Amino acid sequence: MSSFSRLLGLRNASPVASGLYWSGIWLAIGALVLSILLMGSSLSESNMLPWVFGVHGCSALAGGFVSAKRSGRKGWYFGMANGLMYSILLLIISFLATDSSWTMAVPILILITCLAGAFGGMLGVNASSNSR
Template sequence: MKPIPRVSGFRIASPLLSGVVWSIIWLAAGTLLLSLLLYGTAISEQEVVPWVFGIHGFASLCGGFVSARKSGRKGWSVGMTTGLFYAVAVLLTSFLANDVDWTVRIPMLIVLAALFGAIGGMFGVNTGASRRPMR
C-alpha cells in the first residue's frame, strides 16, 4: 500500500529557521488568546505585561524545542540561539512598527527568550527519532 502523498513538499531544512517560524506561530496564537482575554474580561492593558512575557517565554520554549529536535544534538545551545534570534526578530519588528524606546523590558525579553529557548532545546533534543550518537 502506498502512503498518502504530502499535500505540500515544502520543508524548512534549517533547524534554527524552523524553530523561529514555530516561535512566531505560537506568538500569534498567544497574542490572539490574549486579545480575546482583554476583550472578554475586565483586565486593563496595564495589567497585561506579565501575560505578554509569558507568551514570549512559551513561544521561545516551543521554538527551542522544535529547533533542537530537528538538530538532534547540542540542545541547549541550539535552543538558546533560536530564542535569541526570536527576541531579535520581535524587537526589530517592535522598533520598526512602533518606534519602541529602550527600557528595562528589552533586556528582560532577551534573557527570557534565551533562557526558555535553552530549556526547550534541552527537552527537544531528547525527543524524536533523529537523535544522533555523540562522538
C-alpha cells in the same frame, strides 16, 4: 505530506528557521488568547506585561523544542539560538512598527526568551528520535 513538500520544493534545512516558524505560530495563538482575555475580562492594558512575557516565553520554548528536535544534537545551543533570534526579530519589528524605545523590559525579554528557548531545546533534543 512529504510528497507535497517535494512537489512544491518546500524543505527547510535550518533547524533554527523551523523553530522560528513555530515560535511565530505560537506567538499568534498567544496574541489571540491575550486579545480575548483583554476584551472579555477586567484586565487592563497596563497589567499585561507579565502575560506578554509569558506568551513570548512559551513561544520561545516551543520554537526551541522544534529547533532542537530537528537538529537532534546540542539542544540548549539550538534552543537558545532560537530564543535569541526570536527576541532580535521581535525587537526589530517592534522598533520599526511602533518606534519603541530601549527600556528595562528589553533585557528581561531577551533573558526570558533565551532561557525558555534553551529549556525547550533540552526537551526537544531528548524527544528526538535521531539523537547523535
